[in-house]
Amino acid sequence: MTATPGRDADRADRFRTIFFGSGAFAVPILEVVASSPDVRLVAVVSAPDRPAGRGGRLTSSPVIVRARELDIGVIQPPRVRAPAAIAEIVGLGAWLGVLADYGQIIPADLISAFPAGILNVHPSLLPRHRGATPVQATILAGDARAGVTVIRMDSGLDTGPIVAATGWPLTGTETTPDLERRAAAEGARLLGSTLSPWLKGSLDAHDQRAAGVTITRTLHREDGGLDPHRTVTELERQVRAYQPWPGTWFDTPAGRVMVWSARGDRRLPIAEPGTVTRDGVIVSDGVLILDEVQLAGGKRLEWASVLRGHRSVEGSRIPE
Numbered sequence: 001m002t003a004t005p006g007r008d009a010d011r012a013d014r015f016r017t018i019f020f021g022s023g024a025f026a027v028p029i030l031e032v033v034a035s036s037p038d039v040r041l042v043a044v045v046s047a048p049d050r051p052a053g054r055g056g057r058l059t060s061s062p063v064i065v066r067a068r069e070l071d072i073g074v075i076q077p078p079r080v081r082a083p084a085a086i087a088e089i090v091g092l093g094a095w096l097g098v099l100a101d102y103g104q105i106i107p108a109d110l111i112s113a114f115p116a117g118i119l120n121v122h123p124s125l126l127p128r129h130r131g132a133t134p135v136q137a138t139i140l141a142g143d144a145r146a147g148v149t150v151i152r153m154d155s156g157l158d159t160g161p162i163v164a165a166t167g168w169p170l171t172g173t174e175t176t177p178d179l180e181r182r183a184a185a186e187g188a189r190l191l192g193s194t195l196s197p198w199l200k201g202s203l204d205a206h207d208q209r210a211a212g213v214t215i216t217r218t219l220h221r222e223d224g225g226l227d228p229h230r231t232v233t234e235l236e237r238q239v240r241a242y243q244p245w246p247g248t249w250f251d252t253p254a255g256r257v258m259v260w261s262a263r264g265d266r267r268l269p270i271a272e273p274g275t276v277t278r279d280g281v282i283v284s285d286g287v288l289i290l291d292e293v294q295l296a297g298g299k300r301l302e303w304a305s306v307l308r309g310h311r312s313v314e315g316s317r318i319p320e
Helices: 024-035 062-069 083-090 134-140 176-199 232-241 303-309
Strands: 015-021 039-045 050-052 057-059 096-100 118-122 145-152 162-169 248-252 255-265 280-283 286-295 300-302
Touching (some): 024 039, 024 062, 024 176, 118 176, 232 255
Parallel strands (some): 096 118
Antiparallel strands (some): 280 286, 286 300
């Protein structure tokens, strides 16, 4: 049997495919690709193993762990843009690439090496929330709906034409881990229904609309600082959006407090914003009521328990 370019020699109806991904969001999507009857998954490209914990033990990404369980070969370039990394990936002769939560920018010359392109599974309703933190941005903005979009990658930041999309309503109580799990499951289902028609040429992509574009950015620890001059609505969303990183926190005489659960109350403020009370923190338009918190080095507790053990906290002010 003569193999069609990009297909298996033993099964001419299966397309050689490479998966790019690192984080937990990508794992269900990897599983869909690996189980697809239309593809032969020839490699997984993921982040290098990194030291973690006090002992500095090397830890693999969730995608690498799953790829090894599935007995799929892995490639872990520190820089996917490096000529040697590009040559290794291109040398596998894949027809299609699939990407989810990879963490590096794919260079244009690598994208163009895949005849069927690279399908990117992105956890937002593009063009809204392009960039690094779309799930967090969806919660912070108070969006009524969330979604997942499959695009054919181009050299821009999540600007490629849309192949498929799906959305669902939000309750307004989701945390980032909640929404990421839902988005991963929905993204896996969406890709599963997309792969076969895309590879057979029966599915078209259409350009993203020009209106409604928003861009997200990488988050840093300082972004999690609780700013009492913001509103209770903004801060309640922040608490949910910034889990588990960078968290929402403020400093007290007893140390840094991480906020895991909070509610907004627009009662008339009784003190200056930033004042810590038995209920929580005075902010610009009311009180951010603290439910579950964690002192640095401690376990999660109810706010009342923290106040009982650290009486200097009540009445203190969050440092400007």
